[in-house]
Amino acid sequence: MNKLSVNGERLWSTIMETAKFGGTDKGGVCRLTLSDADRQVRDWLVRECESAGCAVSIDEMGNIFARRSGKVNTLPPIAIGSHLDTQPSGGKFDGIAGVLSGLEVLRTLNEAGYTTIAPLELINWTNEEGSRFTPPMLASGVFAGVFERDFTYAIEDRDGKTFVAELERIGYRGERKCGDHKLGAYFELHIEQGPVLEAENRMIGVVTGMQGQRWYEVTVTGQEAHAGSTPMHLRHDAMVACARMVEAIHEIALNHAPLAVSTVGLVAVKPNSRNVIPGSVFFTVDLRHPDDNVLLQMDRELRERVDNIAKETDVQAKLVNNWNVASMEFNEECINHVRNAAEALGYRHRDLISGAGHDAVYIARVAPTGMIFIPCEHGISHNEMENTKPEYVAAGANVLLHAVTAYDEARNAATR
Numbered sequence: 001m002n003k004l005s006v007n008g009e010r011l012w013s014t015i016m017e018t019a020k021f022g023g024t025d026k027g028g029v030c031r032l033t034l035s036d037a038d039r040q041v042r043d044w045l046v047r048e049c050e051s052a053g054c055a056v057s058i059d060e061m062g063n064i065f066a067r068r069s070g071k072v073n074t075l076p077p078i079a080i081g082s083h084l085d086t087q088p089s090g091g092k093f094d095g096i097a098g099v100l101s102g103l104e105v106l107r108t109l110n111e112a113g114y115t116t117i118a119p120l121e122l123i124n125w126t127n128e129e130g131s132r133f134t135p136p137m138l139a140s141g142v143f144a145g146v147f148e149r150d151f152t153y154a155i156e157d158r159d160g161k162t163f164v165a166e167l168e169r170i171g172y173r174g175e176r177k178c179g180d181h182k183l184g185a186y187f188e189l190h191i192e193q194g195p196v197l198e199a200e201n202r203m204i205g206v207v208t209g210m211q212g213q214r215w216y217e218v219t220v221t222g223q224e225a226h227a228g229s230t231p232m233h234l235r236h237d238a239m240v241a242c243a244r245m246v247e248a249i250h251e252i253a254l255n256h257a258p259l260a261v262s263t264v265g266l267v268a269v270k271p272n273s274r275n276v277i278p279g280s281v282f283f284t285v286d287l288r289h290p291d292d293n294v295l296l297q298m299d300r301e302l303r304e305r306v307d308n309i310a311k312e313t314d315v316q317a318k319l320v321n322n323w324n325v326a327s328m329e330f331n332e333e334c335i336n337h338v339r340n341a342a343e344a345l346g347y348r349h350r351d352l353i354s355g356a357g358h359d360a361v362y363i364a365r366v367a368p369t370g371m372i373f374i375p376c377e378h379g380i381s382h383n384e385m386e387n388t389k390p391e392y393v394a395a396g397a398n399v400l401l402h403a404v405t406a407y408d409e410a411r412n413a414a415t416r
């Protein structure tokens with residue numbers, strides 16, 4: 001193994017520097033995809049990559065690719081990536097730690113005068129979060145052939161603005177066709193977004209795969225009526241039905257403990273007035289489990305419970321399953337390079353299955369892929385309180401550096 005080591009202080013201060021783009025009073029970040037803050041952080045990244053000697057290109061989905069030449073530039077690049085967009089009340093690290101660790105790897109290699117055999121490519125994927133434009137992992141999905149470009153262009157945010165119009169507005173609708181080039185491999189560092197590493201006092205999670213996910217949208221339709229003059233037994237209260245459904249959805253995950261999780265995270269009540277019986281409620285459902293068969297069982301239970309509660313409460317319920325991702329496993333060779341790097345660097349590590357979706361999950365369909373997790377404080381993420389420690393980020397970036405260089409040596413030494 002080479003003796004390279006990242007500059008942890010520089011990496012931490014770079015993360016803090018980008019936190020000002022969309023920074024909130026509570027110390028978090030609000031940098032919704034294709035917002036002005038997103039444009040600012042993209043402009044910043046492009047400048048930093050160019051001053052690190054990279055050639056930057058933008059594709060038609062706004063994905064940013066910064067390429068650092070290798071010794072054999074006909075080889076497909078080994079890519080490092082993640083995302084710079086955040087949830088509306090997001091933190092400073094989700095996605096960001098991955099992109100900026102990649103930047104730190106490039107800076108470290110530059111300082112050491114180390115040239116990899118294959119070129120390296122740092123990637124910022126557009127709209128990982130899926131908060132403003134649903135579904136998430138949108139542009140890595142187009143890159144991997146999961147979504148059609150034109151399907152994503154037409155997606156509207158809650159104000160009716162389309163993805164493509166906003167992409168153009170911030171000046172990041174690039175020329176390059178999305179998915180036009182092959183990646184030799186893909187590595188992504190991410191905060192764990194769960195409590196396991198911290199609880200076990202480990203620095204590194206070697207991510208072996210991701211659990212399956214299913215997303216739904218439920219619209220419950222009852223009847224608006226006066227809150228004072230409508231007797232209880234004559235009501236069609238969409239909110240009461242929704243409340244019972246939320247409870248039932250919670251129970252579905254408990255019935256498949258300990259690995260199942262279920263969440264109702266968005267609820268919109270109409271007309272949302274204190275003296276009107278709610279006539280309609282829209283809510284979302286997120287079900288996850290590492291075993292796709294159990295997840296399908298949870299799907300059946302969800303449909304049955306929603307139907308039954310609608311009947312009992314005298315309302316109509318329409319359930320739409322709008323997004324699914326099957327559980328998956330990452331590439332064994334990439335996983336081994338991550339594990340070996342953690343081991344060789346003396347970091348306490350363990351294997352983990354990701355509870356969250358990541359761009360790496362889609363990229364794994366088109367390139368050998370591995371992921372590195374670092375602990376985050378109390379496992380809290382998608383929250384302005386999201387936090388980690390400089391030593392964790394530095395450890396993760398070092399594992400990234402060594403996994404990438406070791407993969408390059410193992411794969412490409414013969415072509416030099």
Ligand SMILES: [Zn+2]
Binds near residue numbers: 128
């Ligand atoms: Zn993320």
